[in-house]
Amino acid sequence: MALIGGQGTGKTHLALSFAQMRRNYRCICVLIGGTIGFDVQLGQLARLLRVTVDDGQSPSEAVREALAARDGWLLVFDNANRPQDVLDVLPASETGHVLVTSTNIEWRTHSTAFVEVQGFDGRKSADFLSAYGGLAAAQAANLTEIIGLVDPATAEISCLPIVLREVANAISSGQLTADQYTRRLARTSALVLSAKPTTYRDQVRIVWRAHIAGLAETSPRGLALLHFACFLAPQRLSYDDLRVADSTTEPLRTLLTDADERTDVASELKKFSFDFTDGHAIGLHQLLADVAREQMSDSQRRDWAEVSTAVIAASLPPSTDDRSARAVYDRLAPHVIATAQRSGIPYNDIAAESLRRLGVYFIENAEGRAAVDALDQAMRIVRPRNEHLAVRIAIEKADALRLSGQLDDTAVNFATETCERAVRILGDDDQDRWRTQADLGHLLCERGDGERGYPLVRQAAEGQLSRWIPPNRLGWMMIADLATLRFDLTNDPNDSVVLFGEPIQIEAIYRKVLAERLGELGGDHPDTLLARANLAWLLALRGDWRAADELIRAGIEAAPADHSRHLDLLAARVMVYRARVNDASLSGHWRRLRRALDIIRLNHIAGQVIQARTRRGIQARAAVLDLRLVVLSTYVEAGYARLAERASRRLMQEASEHWLAKGENRILLAYLAAEIDWQRARHDEAIRRMRTSVWEVTRIEPTTLMARQSTWKLSHWYREVGRFDEAAVVVTDGFRWLLDLPPETLPQATATARQEIQEFIESLHNATSSQG
Numbered sequence: 001m002a003l004i005g006g007q008g009t010g011k012t013h014l015a016l017s018f019a020q021m022r023r024n025y026r027c028i029c030v031l032i033g034g035t036i037g038f039d040v041q042l043g044q045l046a047r048l049l050r051v052t053v054d055d056g057q058s059p060s061e062a063v064r065e066a067l068a069a070r071d072g073w074l075l076v077f078d079n080a081n082r083p084q085d086v087l088d089v090l091p092a093s094e095t096g097h098v099l100v101t102s103t104n105i106e107w108r109t110h111s112t113a114f115v116e117v118q119g120f121d122g123r124k125s126a127d128f129l130s131a132y133g134g135l136a137a138a139q140a141a142n143l144t145e146i147i148g149l150v151d152p153a154t155a156e157i158s159c160l161p162i163v164l165r166e167v168a169n170a171i172s173s174g175q176l177t178a179d180q181y182t183r184r185l186a187r188t189s190a191l192v193l194s195a196k197p198t199t200y201r202d203q204v205r206i207v208w209r210a211h212i213a214g215l216a217e218t219s220p221r222g223l224a225l226l227h228f229a230c231f232l233a234p235q236r237l238s239y240d241d242l243r244v245a246d247s248t249t250e251p252l253r254t255l256l257t258d259a260d261e262r263t264d265v266a267s268e269l270k271k272f273s274f275d276f277t278d279g280h281a282i283g284l285h286q287l288l289a290d291v292a293r294e295q296m297s298d299s300q301r302r303d304w305a306e307v308s309t310a311v312i313a314a315s316l317p318p319s320t321d322d323r324s325a326r327a328v329y330d331r332l333a334p335h336v337i338a339t340a341q342r343s344g345i346p347y348n349d350i351a352a353e354s355l356r357r358l359g360v361y362f363i364e365n366a367e368g369r370a371a372v373d374a375l376d377q378a379m380r381i382v383r384p385r386n387e388h389l390a391v392r393i394a395i396e397k398a399d400a401l402r403l404s405g406q407l408d409d410t411a412v413n414f415a416t417e418t419c420e421r422a423v424r425i426l427g428d429d430d431q432d433r434w435r436t437q438a439d440l441g442h443l444l445c446e447r448g449d450g451e452r453g454y455p456l457v458r459q460a461a462e463g464q465l466s467r468w469i470p471p472n473r474l475g476w477m478m479i480a481d482l483a484t485l486r487f488d489l490t491n492d493p494n495d496s497v498v499l500f501g502e503p504i505q506i507e508a509i510y511r512k513v514l515a516e517r518l519g520e521l522g523g524d525h526p527d528t529l530l531a532r533a534n535l536a537w538l539l540a541l542r543g544d545w546r547a548a549d550e551l552i553r554a555g556i557e558a559a560p561a562d563h564s565r566h567l568d569l570l571a572a573r574v575m576v577y578r579a580r581v582n583d584a585s586l587s588g589h590w591r592r593l594r595r596a597l598d599i600i601r602l603n604h605i606a607g608q609v610i611q612a613r614t615r616r617g618i619q620a621r622a623a624v625l626d627l628r629l630v631v632l633s634t635y636v637e638a639g640y641a642r643l644a645e646r647a648s649r650r651l652m653q654e655a656s657e658h659w660l661a662k663g664e665n666r667i668l669l670a671y672l673a674a675e676i677d678w679q680r681a682r683h684d685e686a687i688r689r690m691r692t693s694v695w696e697v698t699r700i701e702p703t704t705l706m707a708r709q710s711t712w713k714l715s716h717w718y719r720e721v722g723r724f725d726e727a728a729v730v731v732t733d734g735f736r737w738l739l740d741l742p743p744e745t746l747p748q749a750t751a752t753a754r755q756e757i758q759e760f761i762e763s764l765h766n767a768t769s770s771q772g
Contacts, residue, residue, distance in 0.1 A: 002100040002107035005117035006200060007287040008162035011101035012078050014117060018099065019074055026072035027096075032235050033079035036334045039089045040362070040370045044330040047323075059365060064091045071095035079103075079286070083110040119200065122148060122157035125164055133168035139178045143167060146185050147203050162285065163203045169273030170211060184210050204291045211272045212295060219268040221251045221261070226269075227300070228252055229276050229284040230292040231308035233338035236283030241331055245310035252307065293342065305343035306350075312339050313354045320361055329361045340377055349389060352382035356393045359400060368404030375400055387425045394418040395436045402443050412447070415440045429467060434460040438478055442485070450489045457482050462499060477527070483509040484534055493542040510535040523558035536572040545576045552576065574630055599638060625651065629668065636672050641679035648673060667693060671710055683721055690714045694730070 003011040019028045027049065031041045043059025045051075051059075051066040067073050073096035080086045081104045090098065100107060108114050120128060122144055129140035147167070148157035171181050185206060215223050244256050254261050263279040276284040284292070293301060312335050317325035336358045340351040355378035362371035375397040382390045398415040419440050426433040438460035444453030461478040479499075483506045486497050496503035514531040521528050532555040539548040552572055628651045635644035651669070674689035694710045711730060718727035 001098070002102060002111035002114040003117050004102055004105060004107055004114055006103055006119075006160075008160040008200060008204065008285075009117045009119055010161035011117045013161070015076050015078065015099050015101050019076060022074070024072065025074045025097075027067075027070070028074045028076070030076040030078060032233075032334070033077065033081060033085070036337060037370050037373070038077060038080070038085050040333065040367050042089050043365065043367065047327065060089060060367075064089065067091040067096060068093040073097075074099065077101070080107075083107060119158040119160050120164065122159075125157065125159040128161075128164045129168055129171075132165070133171040133178070135171060135178050139182065143178075143182055143185065146182065147206055160200045160203055162287065163200075163207050166207050166211065166273045169270070169275065173271040173273065181210075184214070201287075201291065204287060205294070208288065208291050209295060211274065212292070215269070215272050215274070218271075219265065221255060221265045222269045222272075222274065224252050225255055225262075225265055225277060225282070226274065226284075226292060227296065227304045228308055228311070229282050230289040231305055231339050231342045232282065232284065232289075232312075233334035234283055234286045234289070235334050236281040237331065237335060238281045239279075241315055241328055242311060243315040245307075245314040247310045248307060252311075256311070289342075301344060305339070305345055305348075309339045309343055309348060309351045309354070312336055313350050316354060316357055320364060326361075326365075329358070333358055333361075337374065337377065340381060346381070347383040348381045349383050349386050352378040352393065353389060355381075356389070356396055359393075359396050363396065363400055363403055368400050368402075371400035372397060372404055372406075387421075391418065391421045391425045392432060395422060395432050395439075398436060398443075399439050402439065402446070407443065407447050412440075412443060415443050428463060431464065434464045434478070437463075438481065442481070445485055445489070450485075454485060454489060457485055458498070465499070479509055480513040480531065480534065483513075487534075487538065493538045507535070507538055510538060523554070529555050529558075533572045536576070540572060540576045548572065549576050574627060599634070599640065625665075629665065632672055633668070636675045636679070639679060641676055644672070644676050645680070648676060667710075671713075675713075678717065683717070687714070687717055687721070690717065 003015055005011050016030070019025070019030070029042075029045055031038050039060040042063050043061075045063050046059045049063060049066060051062050067075075068091040075090075075096065075098045077086050077098065077100045080100045080102050083104070083106055086098070086100060087110070100111065122141075125144045125148065126137065126140040129135050129143055130137060133140070135143070144157060144159060147163060148159050167181075167185075171178055212223070212226070215226065239256065239259070239262065242256050244253050248256065251261075255265060259279060262277065266277050266279045269275070269277065276282060276288075296304070312332060315328070315332055316336070317328050320326050320329060336351075336354045340348065340355055343351060345351075355374045359371045359375040359378065362368070362374060375393055378393045379390070379397065382393060384390070394414075395418055398411070398418045401411045401414065415436070419436050422430075422433040422436045428434075438457050441453040441456030441458075441460065444450070444456070447453075457478075461482045464478050482499075483497050486495060487493075487506050493507065494505070496505050497509060498504075510531065514528070514535055517525065517528040517531050532551050536548040536551040536555075539545070539551070628647065632644060632647045632651055635641075635647055648669075670689060670693040674686045674693055677683075677686035677689060690710060690713060694714050715727040715730040718724070718730060
């Protein structure tokens with residue numbers, strides 16, 4: 001249901017009253033629009049709802065999944081002026097209810113039911129003032145005449161409920177009598193408008209001008225707190241989260257630190273109907289905040305904008321390593337954005353730096369789109385002469401674009417330009433300069449351009465290592481990323497990474513990184529869990545599934561509660577079951593039974609990981625597609641042709657252009673499709689596909705194990721169907737380029753290949769000779 005109406009008509013009050021009256025809801029969540037996106041706010045509820053957020057999963061996605069599995073919940077979206085913002089974050093079930101307040105009439109077509117909330121007419125306005133302000137009927141009617149909005153067509157009077165509430169509160173406080181208050185409003189109306197109000201905002205301006213004038217005469221402390229509050233977001237903010245900035249002056253400095261002072265000021269404010277603070281928290285209605293800022297002079301607005309920006313900046317924790325700091329970031333996020341938006345200062349470096357830090361926090365929480373929005377705003381207000389801050393904001397934005405799944409030419413051009421600026425402005429001795437180069441390399445690799453991307457990542461790792469020996473945390477992260485990137489490109493567990501001209505095995509890097517992270521960060525840190533997953537994946541691919549499973553078990557046992565289903569560890573466990581399926585140590589009936597059970601387990605775990613990663617944009621879709629490819633190859637290797645055929649069709653339907661652009665993905669898909677055809681007894685089609693696969697792999701990657709395997713398979717199939725001469729030609733051509741395999745990278749594979757091919761050639765020659 002949607003409540004539609006103008007600002008100040010009481011939509012929020014009506015929605016909250018409905019939520020409080022309906023006691024049958026088990027869970028009521030209120031999200032406020034205007035600063036932070038609803039998806040981010042929904043994610044912030046994860047801790048309150050005790051929802052487990054898997055690593056790699058956005059918090060908002062975890063909350064949506066949790067609500068979809070429950071019933072009896074109510075989501076209130078306040079000030080939701082764009083329907084799509086709400087529709088994008090709704091849980092995928094109808095087990096709860098959604099209530100929306102908005103000024104946008106488009107909600108008439110986007111909701112199952114709607115109610116138009118309007119101002120009170122003259123009679124209802126007078127009745128409200130009589131009931132809540134204690135006024136006589138004549139006094140209430142007189143006040144309504146002064147502040148009422150007159151419809152020129154019908155001559156009917158209407159008033160905003162929020163204005164009537166302020167008037168009633170002011171009179172009931174006893175500061176002024178009803179007659180004194182009426183005369184003050186009349187004077188204020190003449191000063192402000194010199195005529196009757198023509199808009200609801202005029203009503204607010206009249207009432208608040210009178211209240212602020214009275215506050216300025218009797219309570220300078222209350223006026224200071226009001227000026228500070230009108231630059232914050234409407235969400236209530238605890239004073240415990242606020243810190244005093246160096247530039248904070250009296251009386252605000254005392255009010256932020258002394259609870260007793262705040263309690264006294266709250267009682268003074270109530271005399272003038274100001275109820276935006278109770279001594280414990282502060283929060284001002286958006287319409288009232290707008291009017292309060294309008295009534296300031298230019299110098300006052302500039303001074304208080306700087307004060308509020310500095311206080312919020314000082315309140316942000318220096319790091320987000322612990323949960324309490326992350327909770328403070330969640331609560332301060334809308335106020336960081338609001339102070340930047342409402343300051344009215346063309347260039348505000350303090351606000352820009354706060355937005356940059358908020359963007360980094362969003363990136364850490366996998367909220368890529370929210371990070372891009374915050375960093376875009378920071379780029380608009382950073383001072384052009386402050387090149388260092390400007391380029392650091394751009395570095396974070398490039399990372400956020402990649403995280404949000406934007407891998408197009410615009411993102412590449414922005415990342416390239418940012419990298420060039422970082423080299424020029426920051427220099428080679430700055431870690432961010434190397435980090436942005438590595439990010440550009442990863443972006444290119446994710447687009448399928450590993451030829452350009454991998455060298456950039458390798459150069460960034462060498463540049464970092466050459467300046468910080470032993471490597472710091474960022475250095476080890478770059479080394480691990482480099483090894484993972486090389487592993488992804490070759491899919492060869494025996495491959496090496498070349499650093500400073502020296503080849504280092506990927507396994508050795510993974511073991512060293514894991515040891516360093518265990519010692520520095522502990523076993524439960526997400527970076528350590530990722531290191532375990534990387535090493536387990538490599539060992540499982542090599543066939544050493546027992547060692548891989550031990551690593552995964554240790555990681556899951558060490559993980560904290562909110563990482564108990566760490567996605568990287570689960571993905572590595574999929575590889576463990578794949579290795580178990582191909583393990584030839586058991587034979588006969590027991591092997592068939594265990595293989596069937598392992599296939600079931602693999603399906604279950606892969607389904608969990610895929611479901612958790614499905615909604616994370618192109619970058620996450622690439623991870624999902626990689627995992628689907630692993631499942632498909634397992635089906636093929638196990639001989640489950642029907643399952644493999646269905647999995648292959650689904651994979652091709654979901655495959656993105658960027659994912660297919662990676663040569664190794666395209667080659668492996670062609671190889672598996674040929675295998676499926678052969679297992680389904682479509683021999684001619686299988687040979688045609690495999691012939692194409694051999695041509696493709698020998699053209700792109702002639703010295704890989706996939707090239708050897710494809711050639712061997714094609715020659716074997718030719719022999720199976722009796723085409724011995726063609727089998728001899730294929731295997732002889734394969735032997736020619738296999739002689740050029742680099743012995744330092746694949747010595748064992750090269751020797752084995754030569755021996756097998758020699759034996760096969762001899763058998764083929766014998767076969768062709770015997771058949772004339």
